Amino acid sequence: MHCALYDANRCRSCQWLEKSYPQQIDDKQSLLQQLLADHPVAEWRAPVLSAQQAFRNKAKMVVSGSVERPVLGLLHADGEAVDLIDCPLYPASFRTVFAALIPFIARAGLTPYHVARRRGELKFVLLTESTRGELMLRFVLRSEQKLTQLQAALPWLQAELPQLKVITANIQPVPMAILEGKEEIFLTAQHALAEQLNDVPLSIRPQSFFQTNAPVAAQLYQTAREWVRALPVESMWDLFCGVGGFGLHCATPQMRLTGIEISAEAIACAQQSAQAMGLHQVNFAALDSTQFATGNDSAPQLVLVNPPRRGIGETLCQWLSEMAPPWILYSSCNARSMAEDIARLPDYAVQRVQLFDMFPHTAHYEVLTLLERKS
Numbered sequence: 001m002h003c004a005l006y007d008a009n010r011c012r013s014c015q016w017l018e019k020s021y022p023q024q025i026d027d028k029q030s031l032l033q034q035l036l037a038d039h040p041v042a043e044w045r046a047p048v049l050s051a052q053q054a055f056r057n058k059a060k061m062v063v064s065g066s067v068e069r070p071v072l073g074l075l076h077a078d079g080e081a082v083d084l085i086d087c088p089l090y091p092a093s094f095r096t097v098f099a100a101l102i103p104f105i106a107r108a109g110l111t112p113y114h115v116a117r118r119r120g121e122l123k124f125v126l127l128t129e130s131t132r133g134e135l136m137l138r139f140v141l142r143s144e145q146k147l148t149q150l151q152a153a154l155p156w157l158q159a160e161l162p163q164l165k166v167i168t169a170n171i172q173p174v175p176m177a178i179l180e181g182k183e184e185i186f187l188t189a190q191h192a193l194a195e196q197l198n199d200v201p202l203s204i205r206p207q208s209f210f211q212t213n214a215p216v217a218a219q220l221y222q223t224a225r226e227w228v229r230a231l232p233v234e235s236m237w238d239l240f241c242g243v244g245g246f247g248l249h250c251a252t253p254q255m256r257l258t259g260i261e262i263s264a265e266a267i268a269c270a271q272q273s274a275q276a277m278g279l280h281q282v283n284f285a286a287l288d289s290t291q292f293a294t295g296n297d298s299a300p301q302l303v304l305v306n307p308p309r310r311g312i313g314e315t316l317c318q319w320l321s322e323m324a325p326p327w328i329l330y331s332s333c334n335a336r337s338m339a340e341d342i343a344r345l346p347d348y349a350v351q352r353v354q355l356f357d358m359f360p361h362t363a364h365y366e367v368l369t370l371l372e373r374k375s
C-alpha cells in the first residue's frame, strides 16, 4: 500500500509499510510459530487476511493548530502537527466528516488545546463508523466551558452530516496525553451506535471497546462460533467480553453463557444484544474477570478469554489449571503474553491456532487458539 504521509516521513505509525502484504503475513505467521515453539500445535489454520486499506472503523485525531485553521491528526514530540485526514487506513467517508469538522470547530469556537501552554479546549475528536455507515462522534474537551457553544452550533453539523447518530462531549481535564476522561455528556438522544457482525446485533457506546477492523472481527467471531459449536459445550464463560461479540456468536438458546467485563458501558451493550437475540440463559456482569473466576469453585465446560495486551496472568491460569474446564478458547492481540499464559497451563494441549490480520502494516495481529485439557 502507498501512503504519501509515510513517504514524506510525516507519519511512521505503519512500521511494516515497506514490506509487501504477503511478506507481512509470512513474517507474522513465523513469529507466531516461534512464540509457540515449546507447545506442539495439532493444527495450524491458514491466516485470515484483511483489506490493505480503508479497514479502520475508528479515528482518534489530536486537534491542534488554531481555531480558524485546526489540524486533525497527530502531534510529534517537538510540537509539529501532522494532518492525517488523508490517512489511507480510514474509509473515504471519514474525509467528508473531517471536511465538515474543520469549519465546525471555527463556528463553535472550540479552540484547540495547546499542550505546552496548557490552554485551549478541544483536545481530540474520536470518530467511529458502523458497517452500515452510521457514525459516533466524540469531542474530548478540557472542561465544560465551551459546551453551550458546542451545543448551539451542533444543528449545522447534523444538517451537513445526517449519518451522525451519536454525538458526545467527553471531559478530560488532566494535562496529560490521556485520550479520554470519565465524564461523558450525550448531545444526542441516541446513546449507542447499532452494529451487526454476521447475524449478531451489537452496539457501540462511548467508553466501551470495539474491534477496529470490522470485516476481520466478523470472521474471528464466526470462527470462534464454528469451533465452539463443533464441541459438546452446554455452558461457557466469555471473560473480557467487551460488548459480547464472542459469547453472543457462540451462544445457542440452550447454552448457559456468562460474560464478564470491567466496563459497565460495554456490559449494557451486551445485555441489550442478548435481549434483541431472545437469549434467556445469558448473564453479563461488569466485574474483574480474575476476581469473578476465583470467586467460583467450579468452571463451565469452556472458558473463552480475550484479554488486553497483558494477557490473563498467573492467578487466572492457576485457577483454570485447578478447576480444569475441558476447553479454553484464547483470543489474543499479543501472542507473546498468550504464549506465557499457555506455559502456565501445562495440563492443556494446543489443538488449533489461526492468525487474524486485524492490523495490516504493523507487527500486530489477533490469534485464536483452542486449548484442550489433556486426558
Ligand SMILES: C[S@@+](CC[C@H](N)C(=O)[O-])C[C@H]1O[C@@H](n2cnc3c(N)ncnc32)[C@H](O)[C@@H]1O
Binding pocket: 208, 209, 210, 211, 239, 240, 241, 242, 243, 244, 245, 246, 260, 261, 262, 263, 266, 287, 288, 289, 290, 306, 307, 308, 333
Ligand atoms: C481486547 S478487548 C476484548 C473485548 C471483546 N472480547 C471484543 O471482542 O470486543 C479486552 C477487554 O477487556 C476489558 N478488561 C480490561 N481489564 C479487565 C478486567 N480486569 N476484567 C474484565 N475485563 C477487563 C476491557 O475493557 C476490554 O473490553
Ligand code: SF4
Binding pocket: 003, 004, 005, 006, 011, 012, 013, 014, 017, 084, 086, 087, 088, 089
Ligand atoms: S497510520 Fe496512516 S498516515 Fe500513518 S503511516 Fe499508516 S497509513 Fe500512513
